[in-house]
Amino acid sequence: MLRSPFIYRDDEALEKKFQLGQVRRLAAYMKPYPGMIFGALAATCGNIAVTLLGPFMVGRTIDIAITKGNTRLLMEDGIILIALYLLNFAASYVRIHLTNRLGQSVIQGLRRELFSHVQTLSNDFYDSRPAGSILVRIMNDVNSLQDLFTNGVINTITNLFTLIGIIAIMLSLNWHLSLVSLVVLPFMFLISIRLTVNIRRAWQQVRLRLSRINAHLAEGIQGMRVTESYVRQEENQTFFEKMNRDYMGRFLHAQRWSIPFGPLVDLTGALGSALLFWYGVHLLRADLVTVGLLIAFANYLGNFWTPIGQLGQVYNQLLVAMASSERIFQYLDTKALIADTPGAQDLPAVKGRVTFEHVGFEYEAGRLALDNVSFDAKPGETIALVGHTGAGKTTVINLLARFYDTSSGRILIDGKDIRDVTVESLRSQVGMVLQETFIFSGTIMENIRYGNPASTDEEVKAAATAVYANVFIEQLENGYETEVRERGNRLSQGQRQLISFARAILADPQILILDEATASIDTYTEHLIQKGLEVLLAGRTAFVVAHRLSTIRDADQILVFDHGQIVERGTHETLMEGKGYYYDLVAAQYRFLA
Numbered sequence: 001m002l003r004s005p006f007i008y009r010d011d012e013a014l015e016k017k018f019q020l021g022q023v024r025r026l027a028a029y030m031k032p033y034p035g036m037i038f039g040a041l042a043a044t045c046g047n048i049a050v051t052l053l054g055p056f057m058v059g060r061t062i063d064i065a066i067t068k069g070n071t072r073l074l075m076e077d078g079i080i081l082i083a084l085y086l087l088n089f090a091a092s093y094v095r096i097h098l099t100n101r102l103g104q105s106v107i108q109g110l111r112r113e114l115f116s117h118v119q120t121l122s123n124d125f126y127d128s129r130p131a132g133s134i135l136v137r138i139m140n141d142v143n144s145l146q147d148l149f150t151n152g153v154i155n156t157i158t159n160l161f162t163l164i165g166i167i168a169i170m171l172s173l174n175w176h177l178s179l180v181s182l183v184v185l186p187f188m189f190l191i192s193i194r195l196t197v198n199i200r201r202a203w204q205q206v207r208l209r210l211s212r213i214n215a216h217l218a219e220g221i222q223g224m225r226v227t228e229s230y231v232r233q234e235e236n237q238t239f240f241e242k243m244n245r246d247y248m249g250r251f252l253h254a255q256r257w258s259i260p261f262g263p264l265v266d267l268t269g270a271l272g273s274a275l276l277f278w279y280g281v282h283l284l285r286a287d288l289v290t291v292g293l294l295i296a297f298a299n300y301l302g303n304f305w306t307p308i309g310q311l312g313q314v315y316n317q318l319l320v321a322m323a324s325s326e327r328i329f330q331y332l333d334t335k336a337l338i339a340d341t342p343g344a345q346d347l348p349a350v351k352g353r354v355t356f357e358h359v360g361f362e363y364e365a366g367r368l369a370l371d372n373v374s375f376d377a378k379p380g381e382t383i384a385l386v387g388h389t390g391a392g393k394t395t396v397i398n399l400l401a402r403f404y405d406t407s408s409g410r411i412l413i414d415g416k417d418i419r420d421v422t423v424e425s426l427r428s429q430v431g432m433v434l435q436e437t438f439i440f441s442g443t444i445m446e447n448i449r450y451g452n453p454a455s456t457d458e459e460v461k462a463a464a465t466a467v468y469a470n471v472f473i474e475q476l477e478n479g480y481e482t483e484v485r486e487r488g489n490r491l492s493q494g495q496r497q498l499i500s501f502a503r504a505i506l507a508d509p510q511i512l513i514l515d516e517a518t519a520s521i522d523t524y525t526e527h528l529i530q531k532g533l534e535v536l537l538a539g540r541t542a543f544v545v546a547h548r549l550s551t552i553r554d555a556d557q558i559l560v561f562d563h564g565q566i567v568e569r570g571t572h573e574t575l576m577e578g579k580g581y582y583y584d585l586v587a588a589q590y591r592f593l594a
C-alpha cells in the first residue's frame with residue numbers, strides 16, 4: 001500500500017471568509033468596462049419592470065376584464081402582457097450577452113496580467129512550487145471567478161431591486177395579505193443559504209477528489225517507466241482504486257445533499273401559497289380583496305424564489321472567490337527578486353570579459369553555496385567548471401545569467417556590474433545551452449528558430465549545418481519539417497543537444513553558458529557533438545560545466561570547485577602536474593569519458 005507521502009498535498013483552502021478589501025480589489029477589474037455594466041443594468045431594468053408589472057396586470061385583467069366580461073379590456077391587457085414578455089425576452093437577451101462579455105473580458109484581463117507577471121518572476125519562485133500548482137492558479141482559480149464576474153454583480157443588483165419592488169407593491173396593494181405571504185420568506189432564505197452552503201461544500205470535496213485522481217494519473221503516466229521497472233503496478237492499482245472509491249463516496253454524499261433541494265424549495269413555495277389562499281379566502285368572503293388581487297399575490301410569491309435563490313448563489317460564489325482571489329493576488333503581489341534597478345541601462349554590445357569579484361551566494365540563509373569566488377575570464381576564453389556534485393558549478397552560471405543576485409561581491413561583464421544593466425539586455429547577450437534541452441511542440445525548424453525568431457529558413461539550416469546537426473535532421477522523414485511532439489520524446493539526448501547548439505549559434509551570444517549533457521550518447525552522435533562544440537565555442541567566452549574530459553582538456557582555464565570554493569585553478573596540464581584535487585577528480589570521474 002502507498003502511504004502518506006504519496007497522498008497529494010491539498011495545500012489550498014477551497015473557500016475563505018468574506019473580506020471587503022479583497023472584494024474591492026476584485027471589483028476594480030470591472031472598472032475598464034463601464035459601457036457593458038451600464039448596458040447590462042439598463043437591460044436588467046426591463047426584466048425588473050416585467051417581474052413587477054406582470055402579476056399586477058394579470059390581477060387587473062381578472063378583476064376588471066374577465067369578472068366584468070369586458071372583452072375590449074381583455075384584448076388590450078392581452079396585448080400589453082404580450083408586449084411586456086417580449087420586452088422581457090429582449091432585455092434578457094441583451095443582459096445575458098453583456099454580462100457574459102463582461103465576465104469573459106475581466107477573466108481574460110486577469111489571466112493576461114497573471115501570466116505576464118508570472119513570466120517576470122525569478123527562479124526562486126519556480127524553485128519553490130511545482131509547475132502544476134502554477135497552472136492551477138492561472139486556469140482554475142481564474143475560472144472560478146468567472147461566475148462572480150458574469151452574474152454576481154448584475155444579478156445582485158437585479159435581485160435586490162426585484163425583492164424590494166415586490167415587497168413594496170404587495171404592501172401597497174394589501175398589507176394584511178403581504179404579511180401572511182412574507183411568513184415563508186425567512187424559510188426561503190434559510191433553505192437557500194444553509195442548504196446551498198452544504199451542497200457547495202459537498203461538491204467541493206468531489207472536485208478535490210477528482211483533482212487528486214488527475215494528479216495521480218499525471219504522475220503515474222509520467223513515471224510509468226519507473227513503475228514498470230520496479231514492478232509496482234499492483235500497488236499503484238490499489239492506491240488508484242482507493243482514490244476512485246473515495247471519489248465515488250464523495251459524489252454520492254454530495255448527491256444526497258443536492259436531491260432534497262428542489263423538492264424542499266417547491267414544498268416551501270406550496271406552503272406559502274396554501275397560507276396565502278387560506279387567509280385570502282377569508283378576506284375574499286369578507287369582500288376585502290378581489291380574486292385578481294389574490295392571484296396577483298400568488299404570482300408575486302412565486303417570483304420571490306428566483307431572486308432569493310440567486311442571492312444565495314452569489315453568496316456562495318463570493319466565498320469561493322475569496323479563496324481563489326487570495327491565491328491569485330498572492331502571485332500578483334510576489335515581487336520579482338531579480339528586476340531592473342532604477343536607472344539601469346542596456347548592456348552595450350559585449351566583448352566578452354567576465355569577472356567574478358569575491359562572490360558569495362546562499363540560496364537559503366546560512367548555507368553558502370558559493371564562498372568568496374573570484375576569477376577573470378578574457379574575451380573568447382573557455383572556462384571549464386569542474387567539481388563533485390553540489391560543489392557550486394551550476395550556481396556560478398545561475399549568477400552569471402542573473403537568475404539570482406549575489407549575496408556578496410560582484411560580477412562584471414566588460415567591467416560593468418551586471419546589476420546596473422537591464423536584465424533583458426544581459427540575458428539576450430548571454431546564451432545558455434542546458435543539459436535538458438527543452439523541445440517545444442512544433443517542427444525541428446521552429447525549434448531551432450527559437451534561438452532567433454527573425455532568422456530565415458536558410459539561416460536556420462546554416463546554423464544546424466555549422467554544428468553538424470544537419471546530419472541527423474536530414475535523415476528524418478520530413479527533414480527540418482519533422483514534427484517533434486511536446487518535450488521532444490522522439491529525439492535522443494544527443495540529438496536534442498545538437499538542436500540546442502544550433503539554437504545557440506543562431507542566437508549568436510558573445511558569452512555562452514554550456515551545461516554538458518551527462519547522458520551516455522552513442523559514439524557517432526558523440527563525435528558530431530564534439531565537432532559541433534568546437535564551432536560553438538569558437539570566438540565566445542564560454543563557461544562550461546564540463547562532463548567530457550576532451551572539453552576540459554581544451555579549456556583555457558579550469559576552475560575546480562569544492563563546497564562552494566575554488567580549490568584549484570589552471571590548465572589541464574598544470575593541474576595534472578600538481579597531482580592535487582583535480583588529478584584525483586579526473587582519475588575518479590573523467591577517466592572513462594575521455
Ligand SMILES: Nc1ncnc2c1ncn2[C@@H]1O[C@H](COP(=O)(O)OP(=O)(O)OP(=O)(O)O)[C@@H](O)[C@H]1O
Pocket residue numbers: 127363364369387388389390391392393394395396
Ligand atoms: N534552488 C536551490 N535551493 C536551495 N539550495 C540549492 C538550490 N540549488 C542548489 N542548491 C544547493 O547549492 C549547492 C551548490 O549546488 P550547485 O547546483 O551549484 O552544484 P553543482 O556543482 O552544479 O552540482 P551538480 O554537478 O550536481 O549539478 C548544493 O549544496 C545544493 O544543494
